[in-house]
Amino acid sequence: MLHPRRSAQHVLLCDACETAPLQSHCERCNINLCTNCVGKHLLDSSRKHRVIPFIEKSSTPTCNYPKCPSHPDKQCELHCEKCDLPVCSTCVASGKHKGHDISDIQKKLSAKTQGLQKDLEELETRIYPRYEEIVSDVQTEKAQIETTYGKLTTAADQQGEILHREITAIVNQRKSDIAEMKTKHLAALDKNTDEITHSITELKQIILNLKAILESNDVSLISTYKSRNAEFRRLPPKVQVTLPNLSPQKINTEQLREMFGSLSPLSINTEEQGYIMKSAEAVSSPPVKPLLNEPRVTATIDTGYSGLYSVSCVSEEQVWTRGSNEIMKLLNLRGKLLTSIQTKSGNKPGDIAVTRDGDLVYTDPDKRTINLVKNKEIQTVITLQGWRPRGVCRTASDDLLVTMISDDDKQSKVVRYSGSTEKQTIQFDDQGRPLYSSARFISENRNLDICVVDWDVDAVVVVNQSGKRRFRYTGHPSNTEQSFDPYGITTDSQSHILTAECYNQCIHILDQDGQFLRYIHCDLHRPLDLCVDIRDNLFVAEEFTAKVKKIQYL
Incomplete structure (x- = not known):
């Protein structure tokens, strides 16, 4: 100035x-x-x-x-x-x-600008694509509506045809009964008419004979005449028929609707996604629990089976196990038997899991059922038609994820259940191709990805919570002794994916994006199944030794 x-x-x-x-x-x-x-x-x-x-x-x-x-x-x-x-x-x-405190506005603006740049980058590269993915999921769901509601309409038509056939059969039976009654009525009247006609013929003849006797004035004929008038004074009986009535019942519309079958109500809710996306800083931050260079066995449990196939954690101190027979055992770390449950059918269970309340769930492939053990009582909560259940796991929302295979062994899928209600089916990718050949073991990751061991193709297949494929893991290139052959699978608090490789006798640890991190060996002998407790202790079921090893690896 x-x-x-x-x-x-x-x-x-x-x-x-x-x-x-x-x-x-x-x-x-x-x-x-x-x-x-x-x-x-x-x-x-x-x-x-x-x-x-x-x-x-x-x-x-x-x-x-x-x-x-x-x-x-x-x-x-x-x-x-x-x-x-x-x-x-x-x-x-x-x-x-x-x-x-007074600062230079340029420094303040510089810091704010950096923050804006980070926000812009996160919005463009992470948040916006996720919203687009959700919209795509909704569009896919809308495309499936015609098929879903078409099946309902077809089911209604089929039920209507069944009721029509039943009603037609009832109507035809009633018409047949009416025709039979009519025939019997006519036959009774015809018989009565025949009897009266015969009597009329006799009367005519008697009348003619009497006229002839009177005209002849023959004493011999008159003296030998015997009257039959008393016989004919008793008129022939008349057939009394009570005509039948059709007494239709008043149609009870409510009962008819019940006979037709009920239609469950349409429930439309706005459901939270189940988790909040981590910020870019949280995603890039190092794990809270880094991997140990040398994992170590901290406990060994002898289960007493001749062969051990599954293990599922109840707590840090207790695990459910299933083996070579129909008995499932709850054991502590010292191998003490706390509870044993025999399957309802007497068959060997297919797989086991533990609910949030600590109840045992097991699959019965032969009976096509999924069963809940509560207070030592077994309840069959799901019965399948045309499919056999295999692997089962509990989700963060306490749903059940079940792998299953069709009766002809040609199709495989994953189904999510809330109680006994089917909520989601995962079977095909965006191009309509099967996601699985033979889905077997299953686990839900901390980021809600669904991780499945696809037995026939020796791969771990991972899809997101909407069922869209994320990646396939087929083993680490360093594994040259034998081909990758995964069995049990589990996940931990760090969203690591762990899968047991039976023949190479080790555990593969992957990050949530399918990148191989390292092996766990710990002198394992044919590890088949895995589970992780709330403190990220790993429990490994060994097939031939029938032992469960508790391993610290974080």
């Missing part, structure tokens, strides 16, 4: 008094001061000051400073941290922000 007494040249004035030419600059407060105001400024002991000659002030890059709302002729080159507001040097000099 122009100095009022020196209009021929530009003079920079003190930000504090706005009258004297500036001589100094406080770097801490970013304020220009004259000689008189420097002393006053230094009296403010609420913050440290660093006053330098103005000519030593470092140049700063140009910036679009906002205008100060309190001092329109000033620009806000500073930022009050406590008030979280841009301020000008006059605002600071006025004492309104005394004791507040």
